[in-house]
Amino acid sequence: MTSTAPVPAGAGHPWFHDPKRPEPSTLRTASPCEVTAMLREELAGLDVSLPGPWLPAQPFVLPRRSYDELFDVSRTLLALVRRAVLALGSSWPARAEALGARAEDYPLLSGQDNTETAYCSMMARPDVVIGEGGPRLLGFSFSGTFGGPNESHGLNAVWQRTHSERFFGHDPLVTRVRAFEDVCRSRGLPRAVAVVGSPGDLQDDADIRFQERELEQFRRRGFTADFFEPDRLPGALGRPGNLRYPLGLRTFATADWTERGQSLRPVHDAQRAGFLMLPPQSSGLLANKKALALVSEGRPWMTRAERRVADRHLPWTRITIPGRTGWRGLEHELPELVLARRERFVLKEAIGMMGREVLVGRHTAPEDWRQAVEAAFTAEDSVIQEHVEPSTCPLELTDGSGAFTARVTPVLSPMLFGDRPGGCWARYLPDDASLSASRGVISVGGAGATENVVLTWAGPTGAAAPEEAGGR
Template identity: 75%
Template sequence: MTSTASAPRGTVHPWFRDTDRPDPASLRRLSAAETHELLHRELAGLSVPLDGPLPAQPFVVPQQSYEELFDIARTLLALVRRAVLALDGGWPGRIEALGADPDDYPLLSGQDNTETAYCSMMARPDIVIGENGPQLLEFNVGGTFGEPNETHGLTEVWQHTHRERFFGYDPLETRVRAFEDVCASRRLPRAIAIIGSLGDLLDTADIRFQERELEQFRRRGFTADFLEPDRLPEALGRPGSLRYPLGLRNFAPADWRERGQSLRPVHDAQRAGLLLLPPQSSGLLANKKALALVSEGLPWMTRAERRLAERHLPWTRITIPGRTRRHGQEHELPPLLLAQQERFVLKKAIGMMGREVLVGRYTEPADWRQAVESAFAASDSIVQEYVEPATCALELTDGTRTFTAQVAPVLSPMLFGNRPGGCWARFLTDGASGSASRGVISVGGAGASENAVLTWAGPTERPAAGTEEEGR
């Protein structure tokens, strides 16, 4: 849930606005109170902050802009995947090459072909609109990134609040379709266990959303159930004829280990034949060092791929001492970061919620110097060129009135098996946490608000660029 951007003060970018369409605010048919009540009723129990100003409309972008988000995400995800696969030593070797701790990957199956086939099955990048259009800042890859339920719920709300019916891909439906692809390619019965823990659920509202996820699978002909780890041995059945040959990993191993939850039942289920997706190898694609490899350019990248990376990926490098090229000139990397602090962002290669992010222009020089020296000593971080985000107008409501604000959203298009699966967004309002002053936009870390990104009704879903096993 992390991205870097300044508080909204950029300029309005034409990427956001279709001049041939009316202002979405003019199409709202519910009052501020009705909209506010509907948002609370639909979203209570999710991560969406409901105690401050709420969006009174979705982010509505032109169809070309909407589809561009998924095209960029799909292409750069493929490059990141290939960059990770190009590292030697199989998956254990790749963990070592990226400086990760092998103990953080306890559910790596040992089935390299399976890990490779599905490592990019579910992904959600963070994108801001810079001066030259979309800029991808980082990837969240795996089964535990949030916001599919939030995006689904927000989209449901916006279909009732406006006279115009907007369009958005449904993340919950698209995720089911990704599993349909797996069943078809592997000739598996449509039976899936969503594996999680009731300890991850905060209240009865959360259980309501768990049931919604199960219903999405059942509606498409799946036998589906939610299983806690202690129920796995009995519920799955004997090896070789599992009742649920597929498992959706709806938990982060690190979270379970922190609270003493054993992973042994899940590991045993894998050994008995359960195909747990997405596999834990997917976490390596979220390692920001992989993004830096693509930014720097790899020998196998075509000219077109290099141009696309240069256009949509901010200049990004691993914190290793030495010379590097930036905008056609050679630089020693550490002195460059110290001399032009305001131009850069420092991020841990593995991190979340903005806790390991420093934005140069919002950091005291002494703190920046210390962080840079530590990052280069440990080689555990990346440095990325700062992107000034463009703003757009958004109608907000406090339940009694509506008002328009200029906000700078972080856009997160979701991919499931290469299919577009809806777009979530977060943005800062005047009531956001003071941590926003250091340029980090996150829900958990800075109190950002959430919304869905939609487009004008009419587009038809284009064929995906291939399922996870096709074209390998």
């Protein structure tokens, strides 16, 4: 980690810092060795990325106003993205066609359009960086498989034990259960849920511990909860109309299942028997980056207030369709603009994950950029997004023997479950050299970023029940 160096306490964007509070690094009560051991033990089996040699020695701790702003902005933009997709057609197959999506990419669309619509945005996780003017939302993930819930739960548990200050953070596992409670209440269903996952996701005893942790959160709130592999459905559920488990939490990706050559027929049969698996697969269409581009460009039904929120918190984003567009007060031919100002833009495939389908112009060779841009405009399968220069914040790091404060650039991911705040996950690269090697993409799967959790200060405005705050 040759380019990481200690920085003064409080360095970084003021959005990250509360001048009335002490530096979190001064509140650590555990030794670097103890912190490292606790991280490794608590997170074993969660597949959390702690690549080392430098691990986080503290959480990201935001002022309460900044912490709340993440969820407020995310909730508002989520509602706009949902409405933009719904306006594309009268049914989910029609909306998929309008987005240029292939039907085979969404094999579990239930055909129950009203139900799909009701719950398409039930579980959402945006990725946010802090620009010069505050939060800037780069994209959304929608599913029961996105990273963050278990990782944030485990990291929060460590930081509450290693610092003298009691921090506050919404617990994603608890909030997710409460979203299921809302479904049961609104539909008059018994509290019984089947967590449906792929057998390939369970590798050893530590993974089973992680699975049991999820089930225990449901059971603590009065649910009957058990884990099932997709091919055990519908036999494990009981006869149609009287299912032992009327609800399911989908924790597997359909692509992983079909790529192994395994049939989704048992899941279809369960759905036909009345099994409601959440989130429904219509949620995947909301993750299509073209939906974000529609909101960025502006829809006729958007109010002035909604337009201001989009302008402030969404980077300028357009679908790769040739034509004229406005950018920074002037009209441009979109392909010519993107080729001429490579350093100002990012190219993203509309359907992608872990940053693997992302090219950052300033980190891409000119000829590679030209070829990728031309291909994207030919296929019309991507979006162009204005590059946001992310701000830095201080974070204490440790190698297990010593610790120091460095400046890092985090991606923040506030999670929403049934519109409730559900905690905030974070990823960062420890130094400029790592960021350069990642070609400007900060992700765990694609760039090996280190994970952490975002918390805020506890107190009168942050008080919460111990199970929700993850307190000691």
